[in-house]
Amino acid sequence: MSAPVIEFKNFSLGRDIGTSWEPLVTDMTLQLQPGEILGLVGESGSGKSLSALSCLGLLPAKVRPLGGQLNILGRDSSTFGDEEWREVRGAQVSMIFQDPMTSLDPCFTVGSQIVEAIRAHEDTSAKEAQGRALEMLRLVGITDPEQRFGAFPHELSGGLRQRAMIAAALVMKPTVLVADEPTTALDVTTQAAIIEQVVQLQQQLGMTVLWISHDLGVVANLADRVAVMYAGELVEVADTKRLFADPQHPYTMGLINSARVRSAGEPFDFISGSVPEPSTWPEGCRFAPRCSRPTSVCQEHPAMTQPDSGGSLRCFHPGMAVVS
Amino acid sequence: MVTSLVIAPVDVPESRRHKKRIGGITIPTWIGVGLLALCALLGLVVLLAPAFRNLWTAQDLRATFLPPLSSGHPFGTDNLGRDLMWRTLAGLGVSVAVGLGVAFLAVTLGLMVGIVGGYFGRAADVTSNIVIDVTWAFPAILLAVVFAGWLGPGLLTVVLALALTEWAGFSRIIRGEVLSLRERDYVSAARVLGRNKVAISLRHFVPNLLPVTLVLAVYFVAGAIVAEAGLSFLGIGAQPPTPSLGSTLAQGRDYLTRTWWPVILAGGVLTLTVLLLNSVSDQLREHFDPRIGRRR
Amino acid sequence: MSYVIKRIGYAILIMFLASLVTFAALRVAPGSAVTSILDPARTPPEVIERYKEELGLNLPIWQQYVNYMANVLRGNFGTSLFDRRPVFDLIADAALYTVVLAFAAFVLAFGLGVPAGVIAALNRGGWFDRVIRWVTSAFMSIPNFVLALLLVAILGVKLRFLPVSGASGPANLILPALVLAADPWSLTTRVTRTAVVEQLGADYTRTLRARGVSRTRINWRHVLRNALTPVVSLGSVQIRTLLGYTLIVEVIFRWPGMGSQLVQAILKRDYPVASALALLLALVVVIASTVGDLLLRAVDPRIRSNQAVIS
Amino acid sequence: MSPIVVVENLTKDYAGPSKSVRRAVDDVSFHVNEQEIFGIVGESGSGKTTVARVLLRLTRPTGGHVSVAGIDPWSASREDRRRYHEVIQVVFQDPYSSMDPRMRIGAVVTEGLRSRRTHDRPVPTVAELLDLVGLPASYERMYPHELSGGQRQRAAIARALAMGPQVLVADEPVSALDVSMRGQVLNLLTSLQVELGLTVLFISHDLGIVQQMCNRVAVMHNGRIVETGDPVETFENPSDPYTQRLVASVPRIPVS
Secondary structure, eight states, rough: OOOSSSSEEEEEEEOOSSSSSEEEEEEEEEEEEEEEEEEEEETTTTSSHHHHHHTTTTOOOTEEEEEEEEEEEEEEGGOOOHHHHHHHHHHEEEEOOOOOHHHTTTSOOHHHHHHHHTTOOOOHHHHHHHHHHHHHHHHOOOOHHHHHHTGGGGGBHHHHHHHHHHHHHHHHHHHHEEEESSTTTTTTHHEEEEEEHHHHHHHTTTTEEEEEEEEEHHHHOOEEEEEEEEETTTEEEEHHHHHSSSOHHOOOOOOOHHSOOOOOTTTOOOOSSSOOOOOGGGOOOGGGGGGGSGGGGGGSSSBBBBBBBBSEEEEEEEEOOOOO | OOOOOOOOOOOOOOHHHHHOEETTTEEEHHHHHHHHHHHHHHHHHHHHHGGHHHHHOOOOTSSSSOTTTTBBBBTOOOOOOOOOHHHHHHHOOOOOOOOHHHEEEEEEEHHHHHHHHSOHHHHHHHHHHHHHHHTTTHHHHHHHHHHHHOOOSHHHHHHHHHHOOOOOOOHHHHHHHHHHHSSHHHHHHHHHHTTOHHHHHHIHHHHHHHHHHHHHHHHHHHHHHHHHHHHHHHSSOOOOTTTHHHHHHHHHHHHTTOHHHHHHHHHHHHHHHHOOOHHHHHHHHHOOOOOTTTTO | OOHHHHHHHHHHHHHHHHHHHHHHHHHHHSSSSSHHHTTTTTTOOOHHHHHHHHHHTOOOOOHHHHHHHHHHHTOOOOOOEEETHHHHHHHHHHHHHHHHHHHHHHHHHHHHHHHHHHHHHHHSSHHHHHHEEEEEEHHHHHHHHHHHHHHHHIIIIIIIOOSSSSOTTTHHHHHHHHHHHHHHHHHHHHHHHHHHHHTSSSHHHHHHHHHHHOHHHHIIIHHHHHHHHHHHHHHHHHHHHHHHHHHHHHTTOOSSSSHHHHHHHHTTTTTTHHHHHHHHHHHHHHHHHHHHHHHHHOHHHHHHHOOOOOO | OOEEEEEEEEEEEEESSSSEEEEEEEEEEEETTTEEEEEEEOOOTTTTTHHHHHHSSOOOOOOOEETTTTTTTTTHHHHHHHHHHHHHEEOOOOOOTHHHHEEOOOOTEEEEEEOOOSSSOOOHHHHHHHHHHHHHGGGGOOGGSSSSSSHHHHHHHHHHTTTTOOOOESSTTTTTSOHHHHHHHHHHHHHHHHHOEEEEEEEESSSHHHHHSSSEEEEETEEEEEEEOOOOHHHSSSOOOHHHHHHHSSSOOOOO
């Protein structure tokens, strides 16, 4: 296996709440291998978006890395200054976001925003940059790019806007693309088209993709490997096929069952209770209060282990079927 | 028209956004308590000023233009030898009373027109918009002067004139709020539950508009106090012998070459009062929602 | 384009209604023009009648309005009831003075307020920001006529540093313009600051940073451009505020503008002058609102475009 | 089984930019039988929510007729209009905006009781209503923001059922909830439907949920119904090209 492009090592994040730090992501160990599509799955408040933002040094105010290490293309990101981060962003690691309406500057045409992404890294002439921007618009499947180049974001449909955002993110041919729920705000037919486009571009450009989603179905069809997060920590990482065929963590099982379609008339599966806020995370296993079969050992906090079946897992009772 | 009343925005420090709460009641900050105490003091001045009438009307022509800190006259005396401290306090009482009257009328009218315009159909909306824009076409003080010309000078004129101009900007804000509130699902739910427009306005709109209303009402009190003083200064507002900060200032101006303290003292009291009310408005806004009043 | 026409049409409607208001407020008011010139107790009724006829005051009220508007549209505002000069001439002089004063204050308020707000926002929490916060609250709390009197007392009476009365030279403009600009400047500064701070936290700044665009470029190109919308819409509001303030500031500094003239006219019940002035001020406000709205469309592509979404 | 909801040639136009007209609903006809769970699926802009809003008397139709339990809400007498609120009720998508943040849960669930017209049924108490949807009676004193999304949707169901309706419109009732919690609300809806003999109009973009819980389904696209039928049959052998594309686009979890 070649060196990972992005590597989290016991990484943790927290928010400054005045007197202390409230943990938001803890003990995260994850490697993004070159050329793969890794799906990062979790519900609201799981810390998946914050983990993604750390890959570009774009954490919100008051949120800081608290410990561990995050290596980007082999370099320790804690040593990066503003200028080094700037050079990484867009050129080596790029990112697309959930809402293409608010993520594009409403006062500038989409074309000028792509040109700006080029000229942030290269001293090219305006004309050449424009040519490359047009080429990129064509590459992301926008027909009639000359006309769309001069359009303002609000003049485009959701799908076109997201394509334009992808064009701006990929115009510098980055090594890694971080995609934070880029299809959640879109319709399913548009979502399917965008996913297809990203997969095609990933192969064409030889990119590595970190795809964040709350939708297991999307990840199942797209990712090579899947990492599942719950309440600020990874609970299971495995190859996509293995994860869906034989989930080991009760949360993964519950999530898959909740999302799976059953025969008509059957009751729906669910996980009892609700996702806890960071301030109310239990001391021991964070999933224990919602787990169907917790035991006394679950009062302890489980560590990440590497079972024989491959991948990694954070559970004292792997593979125990959840009967609901 | 897009333009509307704009009041200065406040920026809430990040640390204060996480309010301490016990059982759903937000604990006021020390600043808040202090401001409330000062407001109570102001209310006391309004209520007690008429009772001490002989203190602020007593003339003493042997003791005119006494400087501040003279014995028995901490603020000094004016051209008729009246005690300036008592006159200033009495004038402040009149100003605050005018301010409260204006705020009450403007808020009531503004709420009604804003809700009717925003929720009672297109015809009502177009009509109320036109009325608002015509009112808006006249700068507040200008219309006040016009009203004064019509009704004759006096405090009632000031109250009516200011209330009838100030409601327009407020009403436009309320209309904007209602336009956004009416799209909430809980309003649709209430309609499906069979509530009528009046019931929805009273049950859902008014309570949710209360924070904006309160913040702007305090702001109106401050604005009306200044406007009253300004109009009295021009001779359009309070008529002698009614005490007023504006007429004290006008008098002070006439004798400016001789004494400066009436202007400084009356002006200072006026400024501090407005500062107090502006701070209260800012605190209220912080308490409810830092975004109130930022909209255009 | 159709929006521009619609907007101007609306402005004309508002002006028409405003003219009705001024006409009604000043003509139908108790205490007619005649009684304010002639004492009804001592003048014989036929003299009053003749006077009324001469002024057209015995016609039906709508006829009076039609005559009035017909004259106004021809630039004829009648003659002053007191010095018998054509209102137009009286106003023309005063208008020039007021325009100069209000324009100077407007330039000061925006020319100094926008940069101050931007700098404060970009250095949020820094010393400049804190100083601005205090200075603006002070200027928003001190009523402008109090500020005017203070400056007159200090500079004019004690130091004799600047002229405080009349309009005999350019130096006479300095104090009234500064006083007039103080409050609008504070508001402009605060609104600009808030707009910039809000845009600094907008989602698109994060996207731009994710593409490697530098913070400086994001701030000066994107953030400022987006923060323009509230500042532009503030502009027309400020013109209205400034015109209101000129009334009192002109009186204190004895600046011979429309403000002092209007106060005089109203106190003397000089209806032709008063209604012409009120109408003129309303016209300026309506024009400012209209221009403000049109400018807003030019500045903000979201407001501008009403074409269909391309899908 | 007789039809309780009837929609005939329903059309709704909205004014678009510069005098254009956008047809949100275009000649839609369908009926829903008593005690049926009828699904309407479609993407954003397909017109599915507009159909529901016309039935709920929230959006006035441009053309066509609707009727629920024999009442056409848009041409009913005053008395029938008043009774209409006890015929049809709704649960909205967003549990955050569907409750007035300044009202306690007790006031929320009983808001409609004052407009109830039929007096032969007993008026339910707050405790009964909360119990019906599986919430503890102590929640009466809570504010909406103190509840989780799933609990708020339960309270929204209680508010609707307080009126004793025959028909319940559920407009994307779970799409704002976390995946692991959706099942709780859906199971509650299903069991209440059986228990109370409700007719449910279930609007969703999630084909999986519709397939599992609805008796019949209509697929909407660009304001038209393109296909109606048994959900399993419709989604496994779609006959309309749009339905085919829609079904193919849905990301599915591989069956283990």
